[in-house]
Amino acid sequence: MDERSVVTAYRRLSGTYDRFFGPVFEQGRQVTVGKMDCQPGDRVLEVGVGTGLSLAHYEEGVQVVGIDVSPDMLEHARARVNGSADRITLQLMDAQSIDYPDNSFDKVVAMYVVSVAPDPKKVIEEMKRVCKPGGELFIVNHFSQGKGPMASIEKLVSPLSKLVGFRPSFPLDGFLRMADLHVLETRPVNAFGYWTLIHARNPDA
Ligand SMILES: C[S@@+](CC[C@H](N)C(=O)[O-])C[C@H]1O[C@@H](n2cnc3c(N)ncnc32)[C@H](O)[C@@H]1O
Incomplete structure (x- = not known):
């Protein structure tokens, strides 16, 4: 994966x-924003906001900045938030x-x-850097299983990651060690619990 292939994949x-x-x-978005338990006045950064499908789930009074590297995905997000510009800011930006x-965001x-x-x-280093000390980080992703029938499918489609726009082979333990x-x-x-929500606290300074 490189930036150009991400932009091309999401243009398609x-x-x-x-x-x-x-x-x-959708269920993962709703559970995540619910778990975030944002309070009025909180400043939230949503990385890879895409077409903005999660934005309706934030309470009024929460300031949300959504960034994405794909101009095409952001265009849909902009159409979606039309009228909420006072509390939602969308920016073309690489995470x-x-x-x-x-320390910009709660x-x-x-x-x-x-x-x-x-x-x-x-991406994780940047998320931690812009999050305030003691602030909270939320990551939802599919992490590969390593065994069972899904593992074979993940291996099979791995060489196509540029085309499908994600890495099918992405184990949780390796990610947590790295992050x-x-x-x-x-x-x-989400369906079959096939995706994982990680809730973490940013260390105090
Ligand atoms: C699978 S979509 C998820 C979109 C949205 N979060 C959702 O819930 O539907 C992945 C998004 O991440 C964006 N993305 C990928 N790499 C990025 C990067 N380095 N910086 C910012 N956004 C990125 C893609 O452009 C795409 O919009």
């Missing part, structure tokens, strides 16, 4: 994304190099993004 997917990935990922100062969330970005380690997160909870979400 953007028109049909909501129809297919809207319902498939591997976030253009905000350290909560930082990435839904279905870390196995898509070219350098997941850099070095202070994990508070992990829980399965």
